[in-house]
Amino acid sequence: MARKAKVEGDARFTPKRAKNAIAVAKVLGPAVIPVVAPYAVRAAGAARELYDRYQARKLGVAVDQLGSYTGRGAALHARIAGLAEGCRDLERSEKASPADKSFAREALGTLEQLSATVRAAERMPAARRKSAHRAVAGELERLEGHLLHRLGI
Structure with missing residues (x-):
């Protein structure tokens, strides 16, 4: 039972x-x-x-810009875009010295190369892509540090 x-x-x-x-x-x-x-x-x-x-x-972007940053390198592309905007602001600043403006121009060229690297890494095997992304992230940290120093932050 x-x-x-x-x-x-x-x-x-x-x-x-x-x-x-x-x-x-x-x-x-x-x-x-x-x-x-x-x-x-x-x-x-x-x-x-x-x-x-x-x-x-x-990603640190507005919701309406989200579609511009896709793929595995989206975060890096967003960082590159933000850093490029900061460099353009430094270049246009009236308080910027000629050395600051020169840095901004050189940094913009470097950022274009980094952006191309991230786009190319999208089609790489995972290990190579991760390695490329780490290298780009390291370079972005270096550039961000220099930019913040030049902006006095």
């Missing part, structure tokens, strides 16, 4: 329970789908928006 009680209380999904679930879904499905669908679409849109904001924040 104890064994029978255990079997009846067993919560396994049996073929009979599967048939019952399908029958219930057939009856309720057409009535529930029109009610639930708009909420599901709205929830999916909200989830996508949250994910896009997360990605943009992670």
Whole structure:
């Protein structure tokens, strides 16, 4: 008797329970789908928006610019773009010395080469791509340090 009680209380999904679930879904499905669908679409849109904001924040760019930075080197491309903007600001600054302006021009050339390197690394095998990305990240850290020093930060 104890064994029978255990079997009846067993919560396994049996073929009979599967048939019952399908029958219930057939009856309720057409009535529930029109009610639930708009909420599901709205929830999916909200989830996508949250994910896009997360990605943009992670890359350090605005949400509307997120489409410009894709692929495995997206974070590096975003860093390169931000650093290039900083160099252009330094170059246009009235307070910048000729040495600062020269640095900015040289850095912009280097950033163009780094951007090309990241684009080329997209088609490399994983080990080589990671190595190239590490090298680019190291160079970006060096340039960022110099730029911040020249900006007095």
